[in-house]
Amino acid sequence: MIVRILLLRQHDPEQFALIARMESHTEERRQNAVLWRHYEEKVVQRLRVTWQLEDLEAEQVHEVCGILDVNCFEIGQNGAKARTLYPSAFLLAHDCTPNTAHTDDPRSFEILLRTSRRVREREALTLSYAYTLQGTLKRRAFMHEGKLFWCCCRRCSDPRELGTDCSALVCATCRTGSVRAVDPLQQTGDWACDRCAHKMGATEVERQLDRINNDLEDIDVHDIPGLENFLLRYRDVLRPNHYLLLSAKYSLCQIYGRTEGYLLPQMTPEDIARKESYCREFLEIVDVLDPGLTRLRGLIMYELHAPVMVLTQSAFQSGQISRQEFQRRLKEVVNLLQVSRDILLMEPEGSTENAMGQAAADALSKMGC
Known part of the structure; x- marks a missing residue:
């Protein structure tokens, strides 16, 4: 090249x-x-x-x-990847909460860049060079290593990451406080508990995160008990919205209902409710960090519609909810399907995301919507 x-x-x-x-x-x-x-x-x-x-x-x-x-942009679908240069897309600045999304056509290698949310007049068009589901310490290090700059965007500047707390640890001393970077723009600076005097160095935090990440990567992506066990093991170490827990929850959102032994008809009401809970928790974070018409949001909304539908039908048939509540929940299902359809059908034909968009459209058609 x-x-x-x-x-x-x-x-x-x-x-x-x-x-x-x-x-x-x-x-x-x-x-x-x-x-x-x-x-x-x-x-x-x-x-x-x-x-x-x-x-x-x-x-x-x-x-x-x-x-x-x-x-360079990395493009390609279903494992076939390529690095490409585009004569205008390279002009976009980076932001960890960007206002554009992009996809590519695997046949022509063209890139489709679109705004993912409303953009104000004179607001810069931005995209993200980093993975949304990473904490500030790792995200900034990744960008500095590959792009040779230290990001200072709103998310990186905020110890609470715009209120999501995706990097917070449970204090090992008082067990009730949260440990965060004192100044997240100081890559090697201290981390401190908000309840007691406990402090950690950034190097120590990074070593701990690497160790936990290695544990997560050792779990097969289809191993539901293994992922559930990971959440249990680290719930007293990482805050609920920590990006490593979110990563495990994201996998569970996708494989509950699709793995043998956990297909939708085989799942217990507790398993279905757990999938719904993970989807809602994840969506709450995505709505802050990757809002609008974004691929990640479309995927989770599609995953959420099934448990909501199944639990709603079961609750209505057993008399646990009124007809009015039943109709309200059905409206939520329709909205989830409509938004996921609109987002995912913008993905290239032949991609997994586009197929899910088609499935959402089919489901809406069967519901008469």
Whole structure:
């Protein structure tokens, strides 16, 4: 890819000019000795020595490497991924609560960028370079490592992450307080309990998070008892909205109803209620951190409609709720399906998300909506 870009200098100067105007952060990369040495050994020397392309200037190769790292989008569906550069989408600034969403066409590789919520006049258009379900400490480190800047957005600046508390730990000393970063923009700064004098260093917090994350990654994504056990083991260590607990809940939202032994007809009312609870808890966070017409929100709303429908029908048939309450809950089901349909049908044909959008549309049709 690097060679193809450099060959554009002779073969398509206009195309090369579009790429050359993209930010590379070359000077910042040069100051990162480990990063610079990696590209010098694995890319520059390989091209100039092993491939015998001595005409390629080392500085220009580093420049292209930087452009790719800073500006590339990862696209592709169902495991087939590619890195791509777009001549206008790269201009969007980063924000951890962005106002745009994007998807890509796996056939043409075109990117579709759209606003995900109402945008005020003169408000910058933004997208997120990081994963929504990560805490500030990890999110900022990821962006600095790959994009070479420290994010200072509203979410990163707020120890409570816009009220979601996605990074808060349970205080190991008093057991009642919450431990948060004193100043989240100080990457190596202290974390402190809001009830007692207990403090932790950022390095200690990061080690603890890495250990818990490794535990989570060791659990098979279809292992419902394993994920439930993870939630139990760490409920006295992590606050309820902590991103690692949310990650486990997100998996459970998706696999309850789809895994053998836990298919919808096989699930107990308690299991169904648990799925509903996880979906609602997750949706409450998404409505703050990734609001509007976003893929994550559409997926969870689709997952939520089934337990609400099943429990509503059961409660009405057993006389636990009135007809008026039954109709109110049915309206919620319809709304969940309509919003998820509208969001997910914007995803590329052939994708899992688009198929779920079609399923939502079919369900609405059967309900006469």
